[in-house]
Amino acid sequence: MxxxxxxxxxxxxxxxxxxxxxxxxxxxxxxxxxxxxxxxxxxxxxxNSAAKALAYNRTNVVKVVILEDVGITEPYYMSLLFGIAKGLDKQQYALQLVTEREDLKLGDPDGYIITGARNTDSELLASLQAPVVVFGENRSGFDFIDTDNKEGIKMATEFAIAKNYQSIIFIGIDVKEPFEYSREAGYINTMQQHQMIPRIHRMANHSHLSQKFINEHWREFARNTIFICASDRLAVGVVRAILHNGGNIPVDFGVIGFDGVFLDQVSNPQLSTIRQPVQRLGEHIARMLLQKIAQSGAQQGELMLTPELILRGTTRD
Missing domain, CATH: 1.10.260.40 (lambda repressor-like DNA-binding domains)
Structure with missing residues (x-):
């Protein structure tokens, strides 16, 4: 033994x-x-986790709460949950997944990891009795971990400028949330630094909507245009529309997504993207929450991990 x-x-x-x-x-x-x-x-x-939990009046259970539709982000959450589980397992904590808001306050967990939260959820999170850490940027004062969204889109935009694309268009997600503001800021700031005019179009995060948008405005897009998208899902729709209209990818048109979890690899051609270190983010957020629990709820601040620009078949070499 x-x-x-x-x-x-x-x-x-x-x-x-x-x-x-x-x-x-x-x-x-x-x-x-x-x-x-x-x-x-x-x-x-x-x-002996049971003895430890008893000694500290804890349950050794952490609730992972998903406050958005998992249907459109399932591969992303599979990677995230694996990372969280790996991080919790090191301290012998159990993960309890919650997808229904009415189940949020059932039981007596030692802490909460909240994902998919929106600005309107701030009051709900503040009412929780155990320590809370949020996955995703927030401006409500909660401890959080996220990808450096601004830096990721900055990477993509600088690449597009270096490759001499004549037109660089940002396809954003139509939500008023910090992560989207940061992604747009990465694009806008970089364009302005190079004395270029930003062009932004926003829509809900569905590939059929981005595909429809490109189809309806196809004649407005000249050759040597690149679309930088706020998600791989939007980027996949853009790729489909360009090919449907006879556009040549990557010679005449480029596309870069954001996430790098699953859709970027099944796209044809495979999608250039800003890859988030999702599993590592999961491990870090688990570690942050466990440290917060050990410190009786003390503020932990924020942690931003740098993403990676992955170049594949939808951009020029």
Whole structure:
């Protein structure tokens, strides 16, 4: 049977340090915590989570709440939930998935991870009794983790300018939410820095709507145009419409999406996109919430992870 001493020896630290990592992770550095966690994983050491929960009057349950329609974002959430589960498992926490608002306050979880929240949900989140961390930018004062949306679209726009596309058009999502404001800001700021005029069109996040938009305005788009889209879903619709109207991708038209989880790979041609590190985001948000729980609800702030520009068949080399 693996003991605390075995973990300490493997990680080359004291038993006291191992105990702190298990019981008070906020008291050790990230580097030290990862060292001990790696040793625990390698030795398959499992702390007595039931005893720990009893001692601290906890349930060792975290509710992951999805406040939007999963139907249009299912592959995205599969990756996110896997990352959250991986992060929670390191501290022997169970994940309870909630998709109905009426179930939000049932039970007695140690904390909440909220996804898909909108500005109108702020009052609901503030009423929760346990610590809350939000997945996605917010301006209501909640701790959050997200992709650096502004930086991601900036990358795409700078690439388009460097490749000498004559017209660079942004296809946005028609929501008044922080993540969309940030994505649009990344586009607008970069265009203005290069003395270029921004052109933005917004619609709901459905591929058939972006496809319809391009079809209806096809004659307005000259060759050497690139469409930078706020989601891969919108980008897929743009690609379909360009091909339907006889446009040549990537010679005459370019398309860049945002997400990089699933749709970018099934698109034909495969979609250039801003890839979010979704699984890693899930692990980080789990870690942030567990640290907040350990610190009795203390404010954690925000963390923005940098996305990656992935170039495939819908942009020129």
């Amino acid at each position: 693996i003991t605390l001493s075995d973990v300490a020896k493997k990680a080359n630290v004291s038993k006291m340090t191992v105990s702190r990592v298990i019981n008070h992770p906020e008291q050790v550095t990230d580097e030290l915590r990862e060292l001990v966690e790696d040793a625990m994983e390698e030795l398959d050491y499992r702390p």
